[in-house]
Amino acid sequence: MAVRLKDIAQDLGLSVVTVSKVLRDHPDIGEETRKRVLKRAKELNYQPNLAARSLITGRTWTIGLVVPDLLHPFFAQIAKELSAEVRKKGYSLFISSSDEDPALEQQEIAQLVARRVDVLVIASSQWTVEGFRRIEEENIPYILLDRQFAGFESNFVGVDDRAVGLLATRHLIEQGCRRIAHVRGPEISTAVGRLEGYRQALAGAQMTPLPGHIVSIGTSGDHRGERGGYEATVKLLSSPQRPDGIFCFNDPVALGAMRALLDAGLRIPEDVAVVGCGNLSYSDFLRVPLSSVDQGSKKIGKAAAAMALKLAHNKTARRPKKELIPPHLVVRASSLRAS
Amino acid sequence: MAVRLKDIAQDLGLSVVTVSKVLRDHPDIGEETRKRVLKRAKELNYQPNLAARSLITGRTWTIGLVVPDLLHPFFAQIAKELSAEVRKKGYSLFISSSDEDPALEQQEIAQLVARRVDVLVIASSQWTVEGFRRIEEENIPYILLDRQFAGFESNFVGVDDRAVGLLATRHLIEQGCRRIAHVRGPEISTAVGRLEGYRQALAGAQMTPLPGHIVSIGTSGDHRGERGGYEATVKLLSSPQRPDGIFCFNDPVALGAMRALLDAGLRIPEDVAVVGCGNLSYSDFLRVPLSSVDQGSKKIGKAAAAMALKLAHNKTARRPKKELIPPHLVVRASSLRAS
DNA sequence: CGCGTTACAGTTATCGTTATAGTAAGGCGG
DNA sequence: CCGCCTTACTATAACGATAACTGTAACGCG
Incomplete structure (x- = not known):
């Protein structure tokens, strides 16, 4: 044959x-x-026959990617870029989507480890780092993507989340907002970083978050955050001092927030300005085009690919390396007030 | 180790x-x-060690997926579903994105063939079927996804595109539209099928497309079709008999069309009703929420997975099987006229 | 003339697993 | 007691490639 x-x-x-x-x-x-x-x-x-070659060389020329949700454009973009970059060097990419389920994620990692992929790239939805130790035991180099773990040394590629919060919040301040609220995400590094940036920007302008102006999207079934954003914003509006600007954890949350604002008869951005994060496609076509912090997912994909290829070649373990991609703000109507 | x-x-x-x-x-x-x-x-x-096992059994327990654009939610959804389904049976999924480039697609297929994947699943951007013969030579079963080739027998899973055109156009007729135009896609089976459905629906109501009411999105750099949709619609509006309903090849095209309509000072759906196809997320948040034919991408993914698993087990070649998923219409504001 | 060097190719062992065939021990019927 | 089946396990040879070593001429140099 x-x-x-x-x-x-x-x-x-x-x-x-x-x-x-x-x-x-x-x-x-x-x-x-x-x-x-x-x-x-x-x-x-x-x-x-690559199986035969792998058997004796111990290298498979494959890379594994695990993301929480392939449907999310952020991860899809990274997957696409990563695949294209490593393909040029003869690598193929296993991709799997963990559905934000830590147990499922562990299974998929185990399967990829069993396949002896040369490098693993993981955007983890884990709460603990225990699972990563197992990968280390098997001597497979890995890269964490997007989400970090406090006090845990590892290779990492992601956006500078503090800078995200800073950019968005400073922009709202510049647009004249004085009561800036934040709809924050769950307890993961990205949400924590953006919150810190938000606080830092306010502090830099001698401001401080008003009571009740930091609300969290719940863990409703809707993992994209639209519903969470809606409900969080309803809560915000019932606060004694109504915000005049909202920085949202991500774009779906911002969409939910905007719907809540419009439903309440408020104007965007005149009454309340909104900024999201992720810069999803189609933002231009929304009822109110959404200002958003772009995370540079293409760059993240390229950076992850470069790091993965390096790890695949240096079989000797090196000190973990962190790479932070600087975000940039895309201003649209939702935050652009007449000056 | x-x-x-x-x-x-x-x-x-x-x-x-x-x-x-x-x-x-x-x-x-x-x-x-x-x-x-x-x-x-x-x-x-x-x-x-799966490499060793593969070497002797000749099976790799891997499946390859090639799509034109992983960033497109339709393909991302299919990829996600396919990955989840085959993972349950111990298979891993190689995914690669061909960027709508036939040459690149050929390379990626060659790479996956060299890896001896057990089954290939391909949403092809090829113009000819020559490349598929090569896969057949290597005796690797494969499934075409979404796009078919006239007069070419193969396994296929996709939406019933004629039904898509029928559903959308009949709906516009029911909404009272009398001059229904179609912004068609490129010369691939999906676009051809939807066009046929459009014609058939009109014929069923003793109507016929008015001259100049079938326009094609060009092949502008923008492969999603937003710009193409915009330009095609501008052309439509200059036609002597202005359409009062437009069925668009897909959602991005419809977004472009809606922008063109709004820019021309027309109201949606009062002056012109619009229906797209794909049912992208966020349709609810658009300036005018877009009615769209849902292609059932989840079902397509599941069906492709089931077929792939069957092919992986029956090493004996069978007659190619076609599976058509019925679409369904999701009505939103862009086509809902007061009755 | 002997020795080392270079250019070219072949031998052998090995990777970790599975396919195929084989074997030793025990039971059972005649 | 013999032959013949089962049961439970083992020996050996693949699978297709590569790593590490071994030959063998031919040639140049002192």
């Missing part, structure tokens, strides 16, 4: 090893022989 | 083969031995 080294060798009256050497550009092969082998290999459309 | 069968065998004073048999639930093993092996395997957290 499939062509093997043996077939080429027999055709040309050479040994298997000689053919193998030619195809791997080994030096000690004569010009004549090399040409004959290459010609025949091409004719037969020879493709090496 | 990693635990091998040999390690377990030596620990228990058994042969490698016996251990292997236990772990594969082979019948001719004594109860006592079986227990001891399972216990030790668990203790050592044994994971079989």
Whole structure:
């Protein structure tokens, strides 16, 4: 069925090893022989059996990616970029989506570890770091994506979340907002970082969050956060001092927030300005186009790919490296007040 | 480093083969031995080396998926569903995104073929079927997704595109539209099918497309179709008989169309009703929420997974099977006229 | 002329698993 | 007691490639 080294060798009256050497550009092969082998290999459309190669080299030329939700454009973008980048170097990418379920995530990691992927890239929805120790035991290098763990050393690529909060909040201040609220996300590093940035920006302007102006999206079934954003905003509006600006953890939350504001008869951005994070496509087509902090998911994907390729080649473990991508703000109507 | 069968065998004073048999639930093993092996395997957290297993069985327990654009929610949804379904049966999924580039797609297919995936699932952006013959030569079963090729027999899973066109157009007719235009997509089966459905629905109501009322989105750099939808609609509006309803090839095209309509000072749906296809998330948050035909991407993913698993097990080639998922219409404001 | 070097190719062992065939021990009927 | 089946396990040879080593000419140099 499939062509093997043996077939080429027999055709040309050479040994298997000689053919193998030619195809791997080994030096000690004569010009004549090399040409004959290459010609025949091409004719037969020879493709090496990667299972056999992996068996002896111990490398699989595969990389594993685990994300919480492939449907989320942020992760889809990263997956796409990562796949394209590593493909250029001959790697293929296993992708799996954990549905934000830590147990499922563990299973998928175990499966990829069993496949001996050369590198694992994980945007984890884990609460603890215990699972990562297991990967370390198997000596498989891995990279955490987007979400970090406090006090845990590891390779990491993600956006600078503090800068996200800073950018968004400073922008609202510049637009003249004086009572800026924050709808924060769950207890993961991204939400914590953005909250810190928010506080820092306020502090930089001699401001402080008003009581009740930091609300959290619940853990309602809707994991994208639209409903959470809606409900959190309803809560915000019942606060004694109504906010005139809201920085939302992400875009779906911001969409929910905007719906709540419009439902309450408020104008965006005149009464309340809104900024989200993620810069989802279609933001231009919304009822009120949404200002948003772009996380540079393409850059994150490229950076993760570069780091993964480096790890795949340096089998010797190095000190973990962190790479923070600077975010940038995309201003649209939802936060643009007449000056 | 990693635990091998040999390690377990030596620990228990058994042969490698016996251990292997236990772990594969082979019948001719004594109860006592079986227990001891399972216990030790668990203790050592044994994971079989899949490369070695593949080498001898010829199966890799992997499935390859190639899509034109992973960022497109339709394909992301399918990828996610496919991954989840096949993972349950112990398969892992290679995913790659071809960027709508036929040459790149060929490369990615070649790479997956070289990896001897058990099944290939392809949403192709190819113009010819030549590439698929190569896959057949390698005896790898494959499934076409979403896009078919006229006169070419193959396994296929996708939406019933004629039904898409029928549903959307009949709905516009029911809403009282009398001059229904269609912004069609490129020369691929999905666009052709939807166009046929559109014509059929009109014919069923003794109507016929007015001259100039079928326009095509160009092949502008923007492959999502927003710009194409905008420009096509501008063209439509200059037609002597202005349409009062537009069925758009997909949602991005519809977004472009709606922007063009609003820019021209027209009201949606009072002056012109709009229906798209794809039912993207966030449709609820648009300036005018968009009516859309849902393609049932989840069902497509599940159906593709089921078919792939079947193909992976029946090594004997069968007659190609086609599976058409029925679409359904989601009515929102963009097409809902007061009755 | 002998020795080392270079160019080229082949031999052998190995990766971890499974397919195939085989064997020892015990039971059972005749 | 013999032959013949079961039961439970083992020995050996693959699978297709690569790593590490071994030969063998031919050639240059002192």
